[in-house]
Amino acid sequence: MFTIGNILFKTTDFLILLSVSSLIIWLYSIFWSTDTLYGQAETLQVQYYNQVAIDYPLDTDRIIKVEGSLGSSIIEIKQGKARFIHSSCRNQFCVFHGWLNIVGDSTACLPNRVSIRLKGTLNPYDAIAGSQ
Amino acid sequence: MKLHFSTTHEDHRIALLAALAISIYIIESAFPSPLPGIKPGLANVITLFTFLCYGWKIALQVSLLRVIISSLLLGTFLSPTFLLSLSGSLLSLGILMLVHSLFYPHYLRQYQPSAIGYAILASVSHISGQFIVAWYFFIPHPELFKLLPILMTFAVILGIVSGIITQHLINKLCSTHNK
Numbered sequence: 001m002f003t004i005g006n007i008l009f010k011t012t013d014f015l016i017l018l019s020v021s022s023l024i025i026w027l028y029s030i031f032w033s034t035d036t037l038y039g040q041a042e043t044l045q046v047q048y049y050n051q052v053a054i055d056y057p058l059d060t061d062r063i064i065k066v067e068g069s070l071g072s073s074i075i076e077i078k079q080g081k082a083r084f085i086h087s088s089c090r091n092q093f094c095v096f097h098g099w100l101n102i103v104g105d106s107t108a109c110l111p112n113r114v115s116i117r118l119k120g121t122l123n124p125y126d127a128i129a130g131s132q
Numbered sequence: 133m134k135l136h137f138s139t140t141h142e143d144h145r146i147a148l149l150a151a152l153a154i155s156i157y158i159i160e161s162a163f164p165s166p167l168p169g170i171k172p173g174l175a176n177v178i179t180l181f182t183f184l185c186y187g188w189k190i191a192l193q194v195s196l197l198r199v200i201i202s203s204l205l206l207g208t209f210l211s212p213t214f215l216l217s218l219s220g221s222l223l224s225l226g227i228l229m230l231v232h233s234l235f236y237p238h239y240l241r242q243y244q245p246s247a248i249g250y251a252i253l254a255s256v257s258h259i260s261g262q263f264i265v266a267w268y269f270f271i272p273h274p275e276l277f278k279l280l281p282i283l284m285t286f287a288v289i290l291g292i293v294s295g296i297i298t299q300h301l302i303n304k305l306c307s308t309h310n311k
Contacts, residue, residue, distance in 0.1 A: 007299045012235075013249035020256055020288055027281040 034102050039120040041103045044082045046075060049113040058082065058118070068112030075116055087112055146190055150197035153178035157202045169279070170286045173255060175202075177294045177301065179225065180254055184247060184298070185306040188229050195221045212270055216262045223261030224254040247302055251295025255287040 001010050047053040048066055056064060056077060063085075064075040071088025081101040084094040089111040097107040100118050108115035157175040165171050175198060183191035199221050203214040231253055235244040245253075263283065267276050 006303050007248070007296055008246045009248060010244075010246045012243050012245040013252075016245055016249040016252055017288070017292075020252055020284075024281055024284045024288065027284060031278050031281055 039103050041080060041101065041105075041118040041120045043119045044075075044077055044100075045117045045119055047115050047117075055119070066114050068109065068114045070112045073109055073112050073114040082116060082118065084109065084116070087114070142190065145186065146193050146197070149178055149182050149190070149194045150201070153194060153198040154202045154205070157198060158205060161202075161206060167282075167286075169283060170290075172290055173258065173294060174297070176221075176224065176254060176258065177251075177297050179221070180228070180247065180251055180294070180298045181301045181306070183225070183228055183232075184250065184302060188225070188232070191228075192225060195225055212266075215269070216265055219265040220258040220262040223264075224258040227253050227257035246295075247299040248292060248295030251298055252288055252291040255291030255294065256284060259283050259287040 001008070003009065041058055043055040043057055045053045045055050046064060046066060048068060056062065058077060058080045061078045062076075064077070066073045066075065068088065072086070073084060073088065073094070074086040076083055076085045081099040083099045084097070084107065087094050087109045089109050091111075094107050094109040094114075100107060100116070103118055103120035106115060106117035153175045156178065160171060160174055163171075179191055179195045179198070182194050199214070199217050200209070203209040203211075203217065206213075208214050208217075228250060231245070231250070235241060263276075263280060267273075
């Protein structure tokens with residue numbers, strides 16, 4: 001219990017503020033988590049050029065080797081996330097992209113013509129265009 | 133025919149407070165809001181002040197008068213806006229009464245929250261009441277719940293601000309308030 005100027009703050013005020021804040025944090029964690037917004041990622045779709053895409057489940061860790069136009073691309077699936085760990089291209093954009101962990105995330109090695117994309121139960125968007 | 137009304141001192145007080153709340157509400161509604169659904173809610177300062185200073189009966193009358201008359205003046209009477217306003221006011225006043233009666237026993241009276249605690253409760257319950265009505269009657273869509281945390285965050289911040297204003301009002305104007 002203390003005062004600022006002639007405004008009185010009581011312990012109960014802080015208890016109220018604390019409980020309301022924790023309620024808000026709980027609400028954020030329910031309605032704003034990536035799972036509720038985008039659904040759970042379930043499979044990794046790997047595609048080379050115009051060939052049929054292959055789906056890999058995300059629940060088993062594995063290393064996937066894909067032969068592309070220039071050489072091999074190596075993709076890693078670990079703990080529900082996926083990334084390029086090696087690519088036979090010059091710029092290595094796909095490797096620098098890092099982990100994909102949200103449904104709809106995708107990355108591609110254009111020179112090597114290999115692209116990967118996370119799929120889930122609900123797919124919030126088809127594609128996102130942007131620049132780095 | 134001539135009608136005679138006898139008015140008491142209490143009636144005058146209710147009229148004065150309601151007029152103040154209505155003016156604040158109407159001035160406030162003229163300002164554009166940066167985010168839809170978020171406004172300072174300064175009219176509730178009057179309701180809270182009335183509640184803490186003069187008790188729940190007067191606060192209920194002031195609050196109902198404020199909701200009905202300002203909606204008549206703004207042309208939103210019986211529209212969704214009016215229902216949202218009404219539900220918010222009633223729930224926030226209900227929560228204030230609940231908490232006040234919770235701390236009513238003499239051995240708990242010293243733990244009674246100050247105006248700031250009451251203001252946070254009032255604004256959070258105000259937005260919850262509006263949200264429940266909006267979701268149940270007007271937009272029953274699950275995506276609406278994504279707005280709830282944002283609305284709640286602003287409710288707490290603006291509640292603290294209106295609590296500080298209310299405390300100033302009580303310090304200046306209220307001689308009989310129960311500490």
